Amino acid sequence: MAKKETTLSLISWLDKFIAESKNGKRLQKNGKRITDGTIDQYQYLSKLLEDFETAKQFPLRIKLLTTSNARVFETEKNYWKKFYRKFTDYLYDDLGCFDNYVGCMIKTLRVFFNYLSESKGMPVGSFHKQFYVPKEDISIVVVTPEQLNYLIYDKTFEQSLSVELDRIKDIFVVGCTVALRFSDLMNLKAANLEIVGDRWYLQVRSKKTQTYTRVLLPEYAKAILKKYKGKHKTLLPAFSKDYLNAKFKELGELAGWTTPLIKTRNRRGVPITVYKEKGSRRNYRFCDSITTHTMRRSAITTMLTLGMPEYLVRKISGHAPNSKEFFRYVSLAQSYMDNEISQVFDKLAVKKEESQLVD
Template sequence: YMYRQKKCHDNYTGQNIKMIRTFFNWINDSCGIATGPHHKNFYIQKEEIAIITLTVEQLRFLMFDNDFEAKLSRPLKHAKDVFVLGCMVGLRFSDLCKIKKENIELRDSGHYLKMRSQKTGTDTLVKLPAPAMDILERYKKNKGTLLPVVSLFRFNKNIKKLAELAGWTYPLPRLRTRKGIKSQSQHNTLTPTRFCDALSSHTMRRTSITTMLTSGMPEYVVRKISGHTSDSKAFFRYVSLAQSLMDKEIEKMHVHFEERALVHTA
């Protein structure tokens, strides 16, 4: 029904099948209503959605291009500050909104951000780079939370506009799977998805984790900062992405070796 009539993709269909299985488990185990084990045969189909992250060059542009910042409205400047900070420290939007002055600790080697994740309850202690402290200093006079707080809907809308003004409007492929078969998404084909339209609050955390991994930071350190467990399937998606990026850079080095070999042979 969901595939043929509703034309749903694997992730949405799988979420509904998962809820149906949970419901049947509940009425069997908790309510004592015997319905049989048929629901355990329901297969939950999944698809891997491409991880959207900013490149280091894009992040540097937001951090240091003063001419671009001068053109932004006040709400967009606030969105840029929160977005850049999130890309540097890897916190979720809900945690960024809770940062207070007492969360900033001064130690011998610099400033640290100490937070407890609202979602997982895990504690993180992250050393803040100078650009992050510059952002927090702009809002040090704020009472309560340091950063300018807006709704998640408004924040996502602002960072999409921010990326559009930055010129990141190149199209992205919309490949989705239905019954495990990849196909071009038929949704809104007249106006293909642009990179700027694909950005959201999740991009901050994904950019931070990917940047840490590609810079050579050990996986266990990144997991400690991000709050992922050692067997987290979501985390290994970042590892795979980071490895593919590093492979491309290594391949560039291999080209230099091949060019030198040709010159030496000649």
């Protein structure tokens, strides 16, 4: 009788894990298919591990604990402790990654080991549960209601734009209004538009979360959609994410959003200032940090800032009631409102001083 193999290739089993996630054999806990974005993360991890194995000459394998031998257990515990230290050192020191990315990869690795243990019934041990997942709060960049108002209503600025940048502005304005994810925004079609009398609604089922959203469009958003009606297969001109990221920065610069923005990222829990130009230590500007993510984040923050109840905003954005990400928007909106209230009180104080001088 052949002896059962107890040492397996980590990369080979990771590839099987990715394949089962792709073909629908492996599903989320709620029964839904694994999203394309999540599968991309799995593939990034696979590539990283292959590169790490080659660069550091660290053989990646999985030993099945088929016996209760204490010496074997201790050997495996030390192997995975050494792996974790060397792999994270590789990510931080060789690749210059920050805590958020390292944490994402380690979290994905833990998901893979849970799959081996729970779905495949493989006795891989629980060493992966000791893999610490670094976390990092990355600052959110959003446009304020005043900035959005400028893009919508300043005709002089609009007329100064090229035809291409005017299209970019329109996409940005709608994106900052409806709070859709980028992929959903770019895939809007006539079937997503519901017209009831003089009211226009966008009805969308999110590609990522399958959450259904129905949003009433304001007049300026209706005007933008009318502008492109029948000209494209989609409601808005469709561009790639990379192209829009570059053009949004150009649009922000022309709008005068050039305030210096000090960007910090964490590496091993230590804040590090990130410069736009490392050599000259030149800081980023606000416009340099605008991306396609800014649209959805700005829409959510604007709704909260202008007084829409949190549960309604969550219904539109598709966030869960206990979402940590959502409450970052709540905090941001609160800080904006606090600043506005402070300015009002400062003006009242000035009025009081003027009144005392007159007396």
